[in-house]
Amino acid sequence: xxxxxxxxxxxxxxxxxxxxxxxxxxxxxxxxxxxxxxxxxxxxxxxxxxxxxxxxxxxxxxxxxxxxxxxxxxxxxxxxxxxxxxxxxxxxxxxxxxxxxxxxxxxxxxxxxxxxxxxxxxxxxxxxxxxxxxxxxxxxxxxxxxxxxxxxxxxxxxxxxxxxxxxxxxxxxxxxxxxxxxxxxxxxxxxxxxxxxxxxxxxxxxxxxxxxxxxxxxxxxxxxxxxxxxxxxxxxxxxxxxxxxxxxxxxxxxxxxxxxxxxxxxxxxxxxxxxxxxxxxxxxxxxxxxxxxxxxxxxxxxxxxxxxxxxxxxxxxxxxxxxxxxxxxxxxxxxxxxxxxxxxxxxxxxxxxxxxxxxxxxxxxxxxxxxxxxxxxxxxxxxxxxxxxxxxxxxxxxxxxxxxxxxxxxxxxxxxxxxxxxxxxxxxxxxxxxxxxxxxxxxxxxxxxxxxxxxxxxxxxxxxxxx
Numbered sequence: 367x368x369x370x371x372x373x374x375x376x377x378x379x380x381x382x383x384x385x386x387x388x389x390x391x392x393x394x395x396x397x398x399x400x401x402x403x404x405x406x407x408x409x410x411x412x413x414x415x416x417x418x419x420x421x422x423x424x425x426x427x428x429x430x431x432x433x434x435x436x437x438x439x440x441x442x443x444x445x446x447x448x449x450x451x452x453x454x455x456x457x458x459x460x461x462x463x464x465x466x467x468x469x470x471x472x473x474x475x476x477x478x479x480x481x482x483x484x485x486x487x488x489x490x491x492x493x494x495x496x497x498x499x500x501x502x503x504x505x506x507x508x509x510x511x512x513x514x515x516x517x518x519x520x521x522x523x524x525x526x527x528x529x530x531x532x533x534x535x536x537x538x539x540x541x542x543x544x545x546x547x548x549x550x551x552x553x554x555x556x557x558x559x560x561x562x563x564x565x566x567x568x569x570x571x572x573x574x575x576x577x578x579x580x581x582x583x584x585x586x587x588x589x590x591x592x593x594x595x596x597x598x599x600x601x602x603x604x605x606x607x608x609x610x611x612x613x614x615x616x617x618x619x620x621x622x623x624x625x626x627x628x629x630x631x632x633x634x635x636x637x638x639x640x641x642x643x644x645x646x647x648x649x650x651x652x653x654x655x656x657x658x659x660x661x662x663x664x665x666x667x668x669x670x671x672x673x674x675x676x677x678x679x680x681x682x683x684x685x686x687x688x689x690x691x692x693x694x695x696x697x698x699x700x701x702x703x704x705x706x707x708x709x710x711x712x713x714x715x716x717x718x719x720x721x722x723x724x725x726x727x728x729x730x731x732x733x734x735x736x737x738x739x740x741x742x743x744x745x746x747x748x749x750x751x752x753x754x755x756x757x758x759x760x761x762x763x764x765x766x767x768x769x770x771x772x773x774x775x776x777x778x779x780x781x782x783x784x785x786x787x788x789x790x791x792x793x794x795x796x797x798x799x800x801x802x803x804x805x806x807x808x809x810x811x812x813x814x815x816x817x818x819x820x821x822x823x824x825x826x827x828x829x830x831x832x833x
Contacts, residue, residue, distance in 0.1 A: 373498050373589065373590050373591075374588060374589055374590065374591075375501075377588065377589065378496060378497055378498075378501075378505070378589060379505070380566075381496060381566040381567070382493045382496065382497060382505045382506075382508070383508075384559075384562040384563060384565070384566050385448070385489045385490075385492045385493050385566075386489060386493070386508045386509055386511075386512040387512070387555065387558065387559040387562060388448060388451065388452075388484075388485030388486075388488070388489035388509075388512075388559065389485065389486075389489055389508070389509040389510070389511075389512030389513045389516065390512040390513070390515055390516035390519070390555060390559075391452075391455050391481070391482070391485060391516060391552070391555055391556060391559060392482050392485050392486050392489075392512075392513050392516060393512065393513040393514060393515065393516025393517040393518075393519070393520070394516035394517070394519055394520045394552055394555060395424065395455065395458070395478050395479075395481070395482050395516075395520075395552065396424070396482065396513075396516075396517060396520075397516065397517035397518075397519075397520030397521055397524075398520040398523070398524065398548055398549060398551075398552060399424070399475075408535055422783060422786055422787055423472045423475045423476055423479065424475045424476065424478055424479035424482065425479060425779055425782050425783040425786060426476060426479060426783060427475065427476035427477065427478065427479020427480045427482070427483065428479040428480070428482045428483035428486065428779040428782070429479075429483060429775075429776050429779035429780045429782075429783065430476075430479070430480055430483065430776075431451070431479060431480035431481060431482060431483025431484045431486075431775075431779075432483035432484065432486055432487050432771075432772065432774075432775025432776055432778065432779050433483070433772045433773070433775060433776035434480070434483075434484070434772070435447050435451070435483060435484035435487055435488055435771075435772070435775070436487055436488075436768045436769060436770070436771035436772025436773070436775055437614065437768060437769065437772045439488055439491070439572070439768045439771075440572070440575070440612045440613075440768035440769070443568045443569065443572050443573075443576075444488050444491060444492045444495065444568065444569040444572055445492065445563060445566060445567070445568045445569065446568070447484055447488055448484070448485065448488050448489070448492065448563055449560065449563045449564070450484070451480075451481040451484040451485050451488070452481070452556055452557075452559040452560035452563055453560060454477050454478065454480055454481035454484075455478060455481045455552065455556035455559065456553050456556045456557060456560065457474075457477055458474050458475065458477040458478030458479075458481060458552075459478070459549050459550055459551075459552035459553045459556060460474075460549075460550065460553060461473065461474030461477065462474040462475055462478065462549040463542075463546040463547065463548075463549035463550040464546070483775060483779055486755075486775060486778075486779075487758065487759075487771040487772070487774070487775040488771070489509055490506045490509050490755045490756060490758065490759035491569075491758075491759040491767060491768075491771055492569055492759075493505050493506045493508075493509070493759065494506055494756075494759035494760040494828065495569040495570065495571045495572070495759075495767075495828065496567075496569060496570070496589060498590070499825050499826060499827050499828075500688060500825060501688060502688070502756075502760060503684075503687035503688040503692065503756050503824065504684050504685075504687060504688050506752075506755065506756040506759055506760070507680065507683055507684045507687055507752040507753075507755075507756055508684070509752065509755050509756075510680050510683075510747065510751045510752035510755060511677060511680045511681070511684075511752075514673060514676050514677050514680065514747070515677070516555075517673065518673050518677075519555075520548075520552075521673075523548065523551050524548050527544045527547050527548055527551070528544055530544075531543075531544035534548070567585045567588070568581070568585070570582045570585045570586045570589070570598075570599075570602065571602055571764050571767070571828065573585065574599065574602045574603055574606065575606055575612055575764070579599070579603075582599060582602070583595055583596065583599050586598050586599055601827070601829040602764065602829060604829070605763065605764045605765070605828075605829040606764055606765055612764075612765055612766065612767075612768055612769060613769065614769045614772070616765050616766045616769055617629050617766055617769050617770065617773065626766070627819075628761065628762060628763075628766075628770065628832070629766075629770055629773060629774075630819070631761070631819050631820060631821075632757075632758055632761065632762065632770050632771075632773065632774035633773065633774055633777045634815050634819060635754045635757060635758065635774070635820070636754065636758065636774040636775065636777045636778035636781070637777050637778065637781045638750070638808060638811070638812045638815060639750045639751075639754045639778065639781075640778060640781035640782045640784075640785050641781060641785065641805070641808035642703055642707070642746065642750065642805050642808050642809045642812065643707070643785060643789075643801070643802070643804075643805030643808075644743070644746050644750075644751070645782055645785055645786055646785065646786075646789050646801070646805070668736065668740075671740060672739075672740055672743045675740055675743060675744045675747075676743055676744065676746075676747040676751075677747075678744070679743075679744040679745070679746075679747040679748040679751075680747050680748070680751065680752055682748055683695060683747070683748050683749065683751075683752050683753070684752070687752070687753065687756065687824075688824060688825075690824075691822050691824035692753050692756060692757055692820075692822060692823055692824055693816060693820050693821070693822045695748065695749045695753050696749055696750060696753055696812075696816045696820060697813065697816050697817070698745075698748070698749055699745050699746060699748055699749020699750050699753075700749070700750070700809055700810075700812040700813040700816055701813060702741070702742075702745035702748075702749075703742055703745050703746060703749075703750075703806075703809040703812075704806055704809040704810045704813065706738045706739070706741045706742035706745060707738075707742055707802055707803075707805050707806035707809050708803075708806045709734060709735075709738035710735050710738045710739050710742065710802045710806075711798075711799050711800075711802040711803040711806055712734075713727060713731045713732070713734040713735035713738065714727070714735060714797070714798040714799040714802060715799040716728065716731045717731065750812070757820075757823060758770075758771060758774050758775075759771075760823055760826075760828060760831070761823050761831060762831060763831045763832065764828060764829065764831075767828075789801060792804070
């Protein structure tokens with residue numbers, strides 16, 4: 367949407383805000399499991415391996431959801447698939463809380479995971495397709511803040527329910543254990559998301575691709591005025607191939623037959639965002655800090671501090687992303703994460719094991735690890751956290767946006783699953799030093815990747831994106 371158009375920024379902010387509720391549910395669904403593990407073990411009588419799969423199953427659903435949603439959105443629309451995702455969030459929350467065994471629970475969580483994957487790629491894509499280029503980065507960055515707020519909301523909800531009931535496994539309303547209500551609480555924001563989605567328009571880029579010219583013009587006119595809407599409609603039509611609808615094969619270059627370079631950039635951004643190890647902090651934060659000598663209470667407080675710093679970092683990124691650009695933020699984050707992860711690994715390397723086999727650090731090294739790890743989380747949420755989602759939502763040309771998101775989302779969630787499942791293995795094989803050393807290596811690799819492969823998209827119209 368060209369500069370100079372009279373954009374209806376109030377309306378744009380409103381519908382973008384609705385889309386970011388998907389990010390909140392992404393975070394809430396990812397975080398709610400943390401308070402329910404003991405209840406799951408007692409209710410389903412699972413082994414540690416079985417409980418681990420119960421916890422991680424949502425990530426497999428997310429990988430499938432991200433891939434399928436990107437393609438389905440080209441067929442049925444961005445808004446339509448987000449509505450389906452909202453309904454799946456509700457179904458998953460009910461099913462997980464009511465599960466009588468592991469099979470029912472895993473099915474319910476994979477349904478929720480599908481919704482998480484769909485929301486993770488379609489919410490930022492929808493925002494990119496309804497916002498002007500000058501403010502696209504700021505509005506799309508709200509997704510990352512909502513993810514963190516969703517995680518925090520789940521932690522807070524779990525804490526309150528467990529506190530009021532006496533324990534996560536204690537009976538609560540209706541005689542059902544509190545851990546079941548932790549899942550059922552998710553139905554509230556899920557229902558709000560579903561109802562709110564019914565009030566927003568479909569993406570004009572999708573409408574043009576489907577040949578619904580009059581409806582697309584109506585939406586564009588509402589977003590930017592009648593005259594500018596007509597001009598934008600012509601630009602969108604010119605950016606699409608008219609011999610066929612968007613399809614997965616568009617990811618291959620017609621002349622060379624090879625996968626387009628932009629697709630590899632999307633996959634690289636998606637995978638590297640996970641390989642730097644951020645979800646180890648999200649999923650294993652309390653375990654990590656107890657492993658280096660902090661009490662359980664102190665570990666939970668550290669997680670709260672990390673969450674607060676993450677939100678503050680995202681707010682700074684929102685203020686800068688449309689001023690200095692995406693690539694500089696990625697480079698700053700990559701360099702900073704390389705240094706802080708290396709410092710964490712060094713601090714852990716100086717420790718020894720106590721009689722119980724736990725790592726013990728000196729006070730100075732413990733403080734170095736604590737400060738460096740929190741600085742790492744802040745740097746991630748200043749850079750790769752929001753910027754990766756912004757770029758995936760905007761960097762692909764109109765013709766391949768849905769397919770590009772599908773493939774990139776699949777790789778992103780598969781990498782998330784791999785990091786989540788391998789951290790306990792790394793912890794017992796190469797220890798915290800080896801694990802964080804590996805994440806530092808990938809952060810270093812991300813510097814080279816950004817410098818060589820990533821092109822700036824700040825201020826570039828979606829119709830001008832090159833693939």
